[in-house]
Amino acid sequence: MKHLVTGVCGFVASNLARKLLEAGHHVTGIDNMSCGYFSNIADLIGHKSGFHFEEADVRDWKGTGESYDAVWHLAARGELYYCRDHIDEAIDVNIKGTLNMLKLAKESLASHFYFADTSAEYDSFEDEQYYPVAEWMAPNTITPMGYYAITKMAASQFVRSFGKTNDIGTTLFRYTNIYGPEMNLSRDIPPVIGSFANKLFNGVACVIYGDGSKRRDFLHIDDLSDLHLAALEHRQDKKDSQTFNGGSGENHSIHEVWEVVYNSCIEYYPNASGNVIYQPDQPNEAQITLVNIDKAKEHLGWEPKISFSEGVGKTVTNLWERFCNDRKSNA
Numbered sequence: 001m002k003h004l005v006t007g008v009c010g011f012v013a014s015n016l017a018r019k020l021l022e023a024g025h026h027v028t029g030i031d032n033m034s035c036g037y038f039s040n041i042a043d044l045i046g047h048k049s050g051f052h053f054e055e056a057d058v059r060d061w062k063g064t065g066e067s068y069d070a071v072w073h074l075a076a077r078g079e080l081y082y083c084r085d086h087i088d089e090a091i092d093v094n095i096k097g098t099l100n101m102l103k104l105a106k107e108s109l110a111s112h113f114y115f116a117d118t119s120a121e122y123d124s125f126e127d128e129q130y131y132p133v134a135e136w137m138a139p140n141t142i143t144p145m146g147y148y149a150i151t152k153m154a155a156s157q158f159v160r161s162f163g164k165t166n167d168i169g170t171t172l173f174r175y176t177n178i179y180g181p182e183m184n185l186s187r188d189i190p191p192v193i194g195s196f197a198n199k200l201f202n203g204v205a206c207v208i209y210g211d212g213s214k215r216r217d218f219l220h221i222d223d224l225s226d227l228h229l230a231a232l233e234h235r236q237d238k239k240d241s242q243t244f245n246g247g248s249g250e251n252h253s254i255h256e257v258w259e260v261v262y263n264s265c266i267e268y269y270p271n272a273s274g275n276v277i278y279q280p281d282q283p284n285e286a287q288i289t290l291v292n293i294d295k296a297k298e299h300l301g302w303e304p305k306i307s308f309s310e311g312v313g314k315t316v317t318n319l320w321e322r323f324c325n326d327r328k329s330n331a
């Protein structure tokens with residue numbers, strides 16, 4: 001099958017492209033390099049299944065005239081603080097860019113459109129009693145929501161409606177906090193694992209926003225890749241629209257996360273700083289993320305296999321290798 005993957009130089013899409021290629025599919029990947037890294041896809045160039053990369057922007061790319069069986073739209077400005085400070089760009093990329101990719105899916109005769117939505121759409125729930133949240137519970141439209149989540153919510157509705165109008169099946173994934181090798185190391189807000197490890201290896205204090213009691217549902221990238229492939233198997237021929245939570249169904253406080261990452265890091269770097277700097281919390285950011293994953297279990301036969309401590313251990317090992325390599329190449 002032929003797939004188009006947008007945002008392919010990003011953390012999640014590069015992993016998705018790799019898995020599709022390993023499964024024997026042909027992949028065209030596009031990215032405008034605004035917050036992705038070519039190093040994430042360097043190993044895919046020349047892959048025997050056929051990988052083609054174009055530097056292109058989802059806001060205005062018209063395609064190459066090629067047809068695709070499936071479009072996986074993952075390109076976005078996904079950083080909460082960036083979207084807060086650049087609302088116009090967030091709307092342009094996350095909403096208008098999605099609409100442009102939907103039009104391209106139609107023109108390129110794609111039969112299915114897969115979309116990276118976010119569990120941040122549930123952030124507006126202010127009452128603990130609602131958790132774990134199921135897919136039908138978002139969006140809550142009577143309490144404030146972060147700007148990033150608003151753009152994803154609007155884009156999601158375009159995906160559902162455009163798909164229905166144009167006979168394109170749609171599958172939306174509400175990812176929680178995805179972590180693993182190749183994750184972005186510079187983002188201080190969840191997923192914080194990369195930021196913590198990076199700071200610990202550099203002997204710098206970690207930054208926690210709020211008091212550390214916020215709880216987050218984390219999913220390892222390998223489990224997410226399994227979810228993507230399960231969706232491809234079960235959803236590719238379907239013409240309806242379905243949304244699936246992509247999380248682990250359990251959560252951890254940011255303090256617990258710091259402790260697990262710290263304990264993994266000191267195995268490699270015993271001099272890691274145990275200091276933490278606390279900074280004010282972001283308004284409209286959820287105190288809790290915790291999703292119910294029964295729907296994906298039932299309809300896609302998927303469930304996460306990697307425990308949090310195992311996933312963090314694997315991630316920290318990889319980040320330590322990256323850190324040592326970067327140090328060697330900068331020496």
Ligand SMILES: NC(=O)c1ccc[n+]([C@@H]2O[C@H](COP(=O)([O-])OP(=O)(O)OC[C@H]3O[C@@H](n4cnc5c(N)ncnc54)[C@H](O)[C@@H]3O)[C@@H](O)[C@H]2O)c1
Pocket residue numbers: 006007008009010011012013030031032033034035036037056057058059073074075076077078093097116117118119174175176177178179184190191
């Ligand atoms: N990582 C998570 O924990 C998480 C959680 C919820 C939702 N998501 C969503 O999943 C998707 C992938 O997330 P990620 O963590 O891999 O993000 P990422 O920032 O690593 O990757 C996004 C990619 O999109 C590219 N991009 C941005 N604007 C573009 C444009 N206008 N045209 C073309 N390419 C553009 C960037 O250069 C980058 O390579 C995003 O849509 C994000 O909103 C991620």
